[in-house]
Amino acid sequence: MRLPVTLQSLLIQGLAVLLALVSYRLLDEVLSYRPSLAQIALVQGGIAALLSRFARQARWWHPLHFVFLPAVVVAQRLNIPPLGYLAAFIVLVLFYWSSFRTQVPLYLSSRKAWDALAGLLPATERFSFVDLGSGVGSVPLHLERRFPQARFYGVEIAPAPWLISWLRGRLRxxxxxxxxxxxxxxxxxxxxxxFAFLSPAAMPALWRxxxxxxxxxxxxxxQAFPVGSRPPDHVAGEGDGARHTLYAWRM
Incomplete structure (x- = not known):
């Protein structure tokens, strides 16, 4: 049974700290060299990133593991007041909300992807379109100008991106x-x-x-993430790179 990614990450960070401390002890006893706290933090981050890769976590977890402890060390030296940490925590929660559970960070699609997406939609027929994980609402707000006959919806669970999209819609x-x-x-x-631009981890459940x-x-x-169980019926935008590639299935 595979552990939840949050528990995996906690174990990875803890193990990386232990290994970094072991390396510190070895350097001290064998080479009589004592690394600085910043150096130990970088070593710990590198070990954590490698462990994350060995654990086959999503690729975006690797840099997060690498920078976590070094960021803590830097923040400690900046003497940031407690309210600063609280404010940063609140902002992160409002933007990322349940990313720890859904494994879907805030991805923002590009205009290249919007144009490729428009090429897959009916030019004159009426249709209803929903953007799952709509972020700040850019996709439906862009497309509704080109498809006035369609009805567009955006669904977002994180409070801050949803509020931004709602305000953008109201203002327009x-x-x-x-x-x-x-x-x-x-x-x-x-x-x-x-339409969905989520993450590889979310695609199997969404496809079901x-x-x-x-x-x-x-x-x-x-966008960007195919499903493994069935080849797409259409692929668009692949010339613009993997991040802009669209995979479409006729159900």
Whole structure:
């Protein structure tokens, strides 16, 4: 049974600290060299990043493990007041919310991806489109200008990105409906097109949800992350790099 990624990360950091302390002791006793706290922190970060890779965590965890303890050391030397830490914590919570559970960080798609996405949508037919994990709302706000006949929805669980998207929509007089909720609680049968730019860790469960709920003939589109169980029916934007590539399946 695979441990939750949060528990994995805690164990990785703890083990990396122990190994860094062992390396410090060996350097002191064998070479009579005592590394500084900053050097030990960098060693610990490197060990943690390697352990993260060996544990087959998502790639974005590796740099997080590497910078964690060095960042703590730097913050300690900056003498940041306690309220500063509290403010930073609140901001991170508001933007990343349940990323520790969903393993979906805040990814922002590019205009290249928006244009490739527009090429997969019906030019004149009416359709409903939902962006799962819509972030600050850029995708539906951009597309609704090009497809006035369509209805657009954005679903985001993190409070800060959702609020930003809602405010952007209000200021533009947009018809896009932004909802703060977990996309796993949605009934995807309500939409003709389902778009997601999430993470590799989230795709297996989302694909099962889409396969079970989406209507025959509807379109499921994933940016950057394919699903392993079925080859896509269409691939767009691959010339712009893996991060901008769209994978589409006709359900």
């Amino acid at each position: 007089g947009s018809g896009t409906r932004f909802t703060r909720r977990d996309y796993s609680a949605l009934d995807l049968a309500e939409f003709d097109v389902v 949800q889409a396969s079970a709920q989406m209507r025959s003939g509807s379109l499921f589109i994933s």
